[in-house]
Amino acid sequence: MAAAAAWQFSQKNRVLIVSLDPAHNLGDIFGITLKNKKKQFTENLFLEEVNIQKLSRDYLQREINVFSDTYKYLQALNLDNYFSVLKYSPGIEEYALLTSIEETIRNEKDFDYIIFDTPPTGLTLRFLALPRITITWIDQLTRIRKQILKKRYTIYRIRGTLSKEETVLDYDEEDDNVMKKLRRLSENYNALNKTLQGKDCSVVVVFNSDVLSLKESERLIEGLHDLNLPVRLFINNKITEENSELAAETEKSISRIAKDIPFERVSLSKTLLDGGHGSLYNIPEIIITQLQER
Amino acid sequence: MNPSIVSFFRHVLSGLHTSHREKTVALTIVEMEELENIFALLLLGSFVGFPSPPTFLAVELLPFMEKELRVLNRRAGQANDMLAEMCGTLGID
Numbered sequence: 001m002a003a004a005a006a007w008q009f010s011q012k013n014r015v016l017i018v019s020l021d022p023a024h025n026l027g028d029i030f031g032i033t034l035k036n037k038k039k040q041f042t043e044n045l046f047l048e049e050v051n052i053q054k055l056s057r058d059y060l061q062r063e064i065n066v067f068s069d070t071y072k073y074l075q076a077l078n079l080d081n082y083f084s085v086l087k088y089s090p091g092i093e094e095y096a097l098l099t100s101i102e103e104t105i106r107n108e109k110d111f112d113y114i115i116f117d118t119p120p121t122g123l124t125l126r127f128l129a130l131p132r133i134t135i136t137w138i139d140q141l142t143r144i145r146k147q148i149l150k151k152r153y154t155i156y157r158i159r160g161t162l163s164k165e166e167t168v169l170d171y172d173e174e175d176d177n178v179m180k181k182l183r184r185l186s187e188n189y190n191a192l193n194k195t196l197q198g199k200d201c202s203v204v205v206v207f208n209s210d211v212l213s214l215k216e217s218e219r220l221i222e223g224l225h226d227l228n229l230p231v232r233l234f235i236n237n238k239i240t241e242e243n244s245e246l247a248a249e250t251e252k253s254i255s256r257i258a259k260d261i262p263f264e265r266v267s268l269s270k271t272l273l274d275g276g277h278g279s280l281y282n283i284p285e286i287i288i289t290q291l292q293e294r
Numbered sequence: 295m296n297p298s299i300v301s302f303f304r305h306v307l308s309g310l311h312t313s314h315r316e317k318t319v320a321l322t323i324v325e326m327e328e329l330e331n332i333f334a335l336l337l338l339g340s341f342v343g344f345p346s347p348p349t350f351l352a353v354e355l356l357p358f359m360e361k362e363l364r365v366l367n368r369r370a371g372q373a374n375d376m377l378a379e380m381c382g383t384l385g386i387d
Contacts, residue, residue, distance in 0.1 A: 059350070095350040130348060137347035141355075144333050151326035155319045169361065177358040185354065 001206045001235050001266065002117035003029045003281040008288045010045035013112035017047055018104055020097050021119040024049040029280045046111070048104075055096035094127040102192050121216050125223040131193040132227060138186045145179050202232035202291055207254075209236060209247035214254070221258050231261055233290050238268040262290045324380075331369045334362035 003026060006017035016038070019026040026049050027034040030041055036051040101116060108114060118124040152171035161168060170176040195201060203224055207217040217234075224231055234254060239247050251263050264287045269280065337355060340346035372379060 060353070092350060092353075095348065134348055134351060137351055141333065141336065141347070141351075144329055144336070148326060148329045148333065151322055151329065154322050155326065158319045158322075159315050178355055181355055181358065185351070 001204070001237060001287065002026075002115050004266075004283045005204070005288050005291075006045060006047075006113075006115050007281040008286060009113045009115070009292075010042060012044075014044050014110065015046070015113045015115065016104070016108055016111045017045070017115040017117065018100070019047075019049045019117040020052075020100065021117060022052055023119075026117065031279075050097070050100045052093050052096050052100075055100055056092045059096055059099060060092065094123070094130055097123075097127045098130050098192070102188065105192075105195055121220045121223075125220065125227075128196070128224070128229060129227055131189045131196065135186065135189050135193060138182055138189065142179070142182050142186065145176070145182060146173070149173060149176060149179065197228050197230065199230075201230060203229050204233045204235060204291070205231055206235040206237050207250070208238050209243045209250045214250050217254060218257060221254070225258075231258060233287075234258070234261060234263045235287060236263055236265045239265050240268050264290065327365050327369070330362045330365045334359060334366040338366075 002017060002019075006015050009015045017026065024034070026047055030047055032039065032041065032047070034047055034049045036049060036054060038046055038048040041047050097119075104114060104116075149171050152169050156168060156171050173179045205217055205220060205224075207213045221231060234251070236247050236251060247265065254263075255261075264285065266283060266285045266287060269283060335344070337347065337352050337359070340349075340352075346352065
């Protein structure tokens with residue numbers, strides 16, 4: 001659906017579609033090999049598959065470099081390599097995905113639309129929740145840090161330094177490295193959160209007309225609502241003559257929890273059933289009307 | 295007056311002054327170190343079973359946390375006798 005929407009948008013606008021799903025199939029849909037690089041498909045359409053493992057590796061390498069710089073003296077004993085164990089830190093994939101979204105939004109300014117094709121519900125909700133969770137943690141840590149710096153300042157004012165050799169702990173917010181880092185992270189995540197919740201961002205939920213997909217979609221909608229992320233459109237996918245009645249019921253159930261959000265119906269693709277002979281991205285239904293009218 | 299006696303008294307007075315200043319900030323230093331301990335504990339809480347912030351946050355701040363980690367380590371060693379330390383700081387015999 002993301003590929004189809006990108007194709008339809010690209011008829012009049014410059015579009016970048018980025019696949020964040022670890023099980024990519026964007027290249028397969030457009031019939032080209034992407035190899036983790038942005039590629040131009042038509043004059044207006046660019047495709048990219050994000051390599052989460054590479055992103056995680058790059059991020060951790062950057063942090064390992066900071067460690068190695070801070071503890072440079074360990075190079076003399078050849079012990080600095082031991083920081084490389086950080087590359088096995090859990091929970092980095094979600095961060096890598098979020099960083100990828102943030103960097104794409106920040107760097108790709110010459111596109112009218114950027115479409116992110118996200119992984120299934122669980123992982124998507126986890127990484128979309130990350131900015132808010134992170135901001136909460138940063139706020140709490142900043143509060144404690146401010147207290148620490150206040151105490152340090154009090155101690156410095158009363159006690160001063162006993163000798164010239166004595167190290168004075170940073171008490172100014174502008175000098176303290178931890179505070180500087182917390183501030184920078186806070187700025188980044190607040191900006192990202194603002195972008196994700198802003199009027200220029202739309203979340204499109206695609207579901208199939210079956211009971212399991214309905215339950216999953218309901219949970220996703222509740223999750224997105226909790227995160228204040230704006231759902232603008234539902235796409236009821238793979239409709240056939242047999243399931244059209246169930247499709248109507250599914251839409252009715254979803255309407256109850258997400259009022260005033262339009263639905264688009266998309267029939268089961270014959271190309272998909274034919275074994276992929278033909279363009280999978282070029283579907284007969286126009287699914288972008290509601291998104292353009294905003 | 296003999297200059298060595300003047301310098302002796304100056305030295306004694308300076309020592310008293312330093313000692314008073316040290317005594318005044320002793321409790322504030324304990325408070326500060328407790329806060330540093332809490333800061334490090336919150337950030338690295340997953341190691342002792344606390345809910346912890348997203349891993350990358352700990353990874354980002356870790357390179358600048360040497361002082362806090364020292365405090366955390368020392369506090370862990372003194373954890374079984376914190377009452378004695380508090381009594382010492384507050385001057386209770």
